[in-house]
Amino acid sequence: MAAIRVEGLCKSYGSVRAVDEMGFRVDRGEVFGFLGPNGAGKTTTIRALTGQIEPDAGTVRVLGRDPTTEPIETRRHVGILPEQGSPPSFLTPREYLEFVGSVRDLEPSYVAERIDRWTDRLGFGGKLDTLHTDLSRGQQQKVMIAQAFLHEPDAVLIDEPLANLDPLVQEQVKRFLVAYAADDNAVFVSTHNIEVAESICTRVGIVADGRTVTERSLEDPPADADPLLEVFLEEVTDAEARDLPASARRIVEDGIDDIDEPNREATEP
Numbered sequence: 001m002a003a004i005r006v007e008g009l010c011k012s013y014g015s016v017r018a019v020d021e022m023g024f025r026v027d028r029g030e031v032f033g034f035l036g037p038n039g040a041g042k043t044t045t046i047r048a049l050t051g052q053i054e055p056d057a058g059t060v061r062v063l064g065r066d067p068t069t070e071p072i073e074t075r076r077h078v079g080i081l082p083e084q085g086s087p088p089s090f091l092t093p094r095e096y097l098e099f100v101g102s103v104r105d106l107e108p109s110y111v112a113e114r115i116d117r118w119t120d121r122l123g124f125g126g127k128l129d130t131l132h133t134d135l136s137r138g139q140q141q142k143v144m145i146a147q148a149f150l151h152e153p154d155a156v157l158i159d160e161p162l163a164n165l166d167p168l169v170q171e172q173v174k175r176f177l178v179a180y181a182a183d184d185n186a187v188f189v190s191t192h193n194i195e196v197a198e199s200i201c202t203r204v205g206i207v208a209d210g211r212t213v214t215e216r217s218l219e220d221p222p223a224d225a226d227p228l229l230e231v232f233l234e235e236v237t238d239a240e241a242r243d244l245p246a247s248a249r250r251i252v253e254d255g256i257d258d259i260d261e262p263n264r265e266a267t268e269p
């Protein structure tokens with residue numbers, strides 16, 4: 001059984017079709033990269049995976065549960081790291097992580113051990129009892145990473161995992177994500193960052209215009225495989241071109257220099 005399965009997912013906001021027949025699956029053992037440009041429908045898909053919105057159509061399953069009908073149970077079993085999420089300003093990291101542990105029905109001694117492990121791993125031990133409001137954005141991101149993994153979930157949904165982190169911590173988090181997936185867990189990473197995807201993902205789905213336009217394994221790629229950036233640009237440009245009227249499509253497909261020049265002589269005074 002796939003850890004995460006999405007089939008024919010559609011979601012509109014008024015007249016905007018944000019997600020249009022989206023489909024992909026993520027198995028245990030994979031770091032799946034959800035790669036797409038701004039407005040491609042990534043956040044909307046994550047909101048469907050976490051039960052925050054009701055799809056107009058399609059099937060979504062996370063660890064065998066339907067997030068639409070079981071949003072709380074689904075969220076209890078997965079780890080979620082939202083892109084814009086920040087811990088509550090009026091709590092310290094220790095208080096917040098203890099709160100997350102109690103919401104997840106974890107034993108206090110287990111939570112204390114997990115807090116120690118995460119503060120060591122990410123190096124915010126000195127800030128455990130400082131109010132979040134007095135932490136830097138990167139330090140707050142570390143706390144958010146710790147909360148997502150506190151209960152050792154079988155599947156994690158991560159939006160831009162390395163935002164605001166310094167290069168050293170980025171490297172540590174990347175290695176951790178790879179090792180976490182290798183331990184028979186499913187890691188879903190939504191990102192714009194092709195280098196991040198290339199360095200940690202076993203497979204990527206390129207998303208454009210509300211759907212997965214192509215998927216590609218990054219494990220043992222053939223020597224003549226096109227670079228991921230090239231594939232990404234080509235797929236995204238193609239998807240954008242499909243939505244344009246014919247005249248504009250020619251500009252996108254041929255490049256602006258290849259468009260026939262209007263007869264300047266005829267129009268110039």
Ligand SMILES: Nc1ncnc2c1ncn2[C@@H]1O[C@H](COP(=O)(O)OP(=O)(O)OP(=O)(O)O)[C@@H](O)[C@H]1O
Nearest residue numbers: 013016017018036037038039040041042043044045
């Ligand atoms: N609440 C909303 N109301 C109306 N339109 C929305 C809403 N949320 C998203 N959209 C539209 O849906 C489309 C997909 O948005 P979404 O946020 O899912 O994209 P995204 O891939 O996460 O983009 P980004 O990388 O910029 O965060 C966009 O055209 C966006 O303008």
